[in-house]
Amino acid sequence: MTPLHQTPVFATGITRLFGIRHPILCGGLMWLSTADYVAAAGRAGGLGFLTARSFPDLGAFRAELQKCKALAEGHPIGVNLYISNRPEANAMLHGHVAVLLEEGIRAVETAGNTPSAFLPPLKEAGAKVMHKVSILRHAARAVKDGADAIAIVGMECGGHPGMDFIGTMVQAPLAAARLDVPVVIGGGIGTGSQITACLAMGAAGVVLGTRTLVAQEIWAKDPYKQRIIAADERASRLVLSILRNTYRVMDNGTARQVAEMEAAGIADFEAYRAHVEGKVQFEAYASGDVEKGMLAMGQAAVFADRVAPLADIYDQLLGEAGRALAVLDATRLPGATEAAARAAADVAAA
Ligand SMILES: Cc1cc2nc3c(=O)[nH]c(=O)nc-3n(C[C@H](O)[C@H](O)[C@H](O)COP(=O)(O)O)c2cc1C
Incomplete structure (x- = not known):
């Protein structure tokens, strides 16, 4: 196929x-x-x-x-x-x-x-x-x-x-x-x-x-990917709002430490520098030690269920998108068809 x-x-x-x-x-x-x-x-x-x-x-x-x-x-x-x-x-x-x-x-x-x-x-x-x-x-x-x-x-x-x-x-x-x-x-x-x-x-x-x-095709070590696969929708955390530079990251050791500093009212960037430096992130990806570093990650981690080639992830997404279209078709009442057809004509004309 x-x-x-x-x-x-x-x-x-x-x-x-x-x-x-x-x-x-x-x-x-x-x-x-x-x-x-x-x-x-x-x-x-x-x-x-x-x-x-x-x-x-x-x-x-x-x-x-x-x-x-x-x-x-x-x-x-x-x-x-x-x-x-x-x-x-x-x-x-x-x-x-x-x-x-x-x-x-x-x-x-x-x-x-x-x-x-x-x-x-x-x-x-x-x-x-x-x-x-x-x-x-x-x-x-x-x-x-x-x-x-x-x-x-x-x-x-x-x-x-x-x-x-x-x-x-x-x-x-x-x-x-x-x-x-x-x-x-x-x-x-x-x-x-x-x-x-x-x-x-x-x-x-x-x-x-x-x-x-x-x-x-993402080069980061496997323990990092396994952590994302294990994540649920609560596995990220918002940090650094105190610096007006909010960052959504994996809720790991560094993120919790930074959150405690924010809760203590520390608002000087220098105090955070060692945690936010790019090289700390790089080392986490390279070593797979995901407790260290501010590692950007969002709530969609809950949908990442396996390591796979990117093309397979596209296949999965496209399959689901097609099914969602079918769900819409299947749930549309016959009486609504005319309204939908009119709306579709408007979109096409726009
Ligand atoms: C690990 C990671 C690194 C990112 N680095 C950048 C970046 O360097 N530049 C950028 O514009 N966006 C960056 N983003 C944001 C993404 O490009 C994208 O806008 C965002 O992840 C979409 O939201 P999602 O995480 O819910 O899918 C990064 C996101 C993640 C998860």
Whole structure:
């Protein structure tokens, strides 16, 4: 039987924008979305984003992109640019933009602060840029400055859910109604039924992070993946709100220590530095000792049930998305058919 990921099911503004088969994106994952993973997302018909910040210098970043292109077998691949609120931490991003354009990459996910300084060279070269936000009001400026799509994440997400804690169920219809570019939804998504629901709410796609941490192509050691597989929906914790930089992470030894410091009212970043440093995360992934480090992980960990090739995870999600469509069809009363047909005609005409 042909694997499900080989056949398109949905055509949306996002599949058209990026020239991909499925509106299922794999967002940037610091340290983890390397060439193997990003290329696998492309081959599965989605789109992955290689995290530029994971590499020590531009040479290493370029080498990883070249490896990724070779593995992607002609499928699109993307780059994630995380924009810090400390300008000095963004100096290297101009170099990342130059390298990715030279390497022919034309799909970019920006996140964090405003991408405005980086949009002109990207747009001039014809790159398509999706800016990721956690609150709708941050989307407007990015769109005005040229972002082609907006990803919006709900508070369920792994990583940075922002300071307002709006759930995905509210973000999706709100962003879809208010923005006139394609909207991608993230945060807590780990089943195909959620994907169908997001599309029904007006989104043009979804972005995953936590659900795919157990992909075979993620290089982190097996104990890390087993911890995610064992996780239930309460296995993450929100920390660092005290620094106005909330982070949803695995509820491990470090997270509990940090939570105690916050409860004690410690508001000086320096006190937290040793816990939040990227190299501590990297070491946890490399050793599999998951008690140390602030390890971004969202509530969707509960849906990650086994280590599998990313293409199999796409197959599972697409199967579930198809079943959700069938459930909707099967539950629709005959009398509602005319209203649904009229609504469908309106959508098609829009
Ligand atoms: C381990 C991990 C690392 C992440 N690193 C980044 C990153 O470097 N840049 C970024 O824009 N988003 C990052 N994210 C966020 C994801 O790209 C994505 O937006 C988010 O995981 C979606 O929500 P979910 O975790 O509920 O699927 C990370 C998420 C995780 C789980």
